[in-house]
Amino acid sequence: xxxxxxxxxxxxxxxxxxxxxxxxxxxxxxxxxxxxxxxxxxxxxxxxxxxxxxxxxxxxxxxxxx
Ligand SMILES: [Zn+2]
Numbered sequence: 001x002x003x004x005x006x007x008x009x010x011x012x013x014x015x016x017x018x019x020x021x022x023x024x025x026x027x028x029x030x031x032x033x034x035x036x037x038x039x040x041x042x043x044x045x046x047x048x049x050x051x052x053x054x055x056x057x058x059x060x061x062x063x064x065x066x
Contacts, residue, residue, distance in 0.1 A: 025051070 028037060028050050040055040041048045047058050 021051075 037050050039048050040052050042055055044063060049055050
């Protein structure tokens with residue numbers, strides 16, 4: 001169990017964040033007209049998201065040197 005916890009710790013942190021905003025996320029994803037959604041577009045690639053925090057996560061993951 002300890003080894004499993006070590007391995008899934010990062011994934012678990014992400015899922016906690018996802019669960020917290022799951023309902024809001026679901027409403028925007030499924031019940032909002034695409035035309036009514038304010039899209040956040042990253043200029044340096046084709047990434048686009050409905051929620052600003054996911055844009056930040058994308059930039060942190062893909063465009064920020066560790
Ligand atoms: Zn990108």
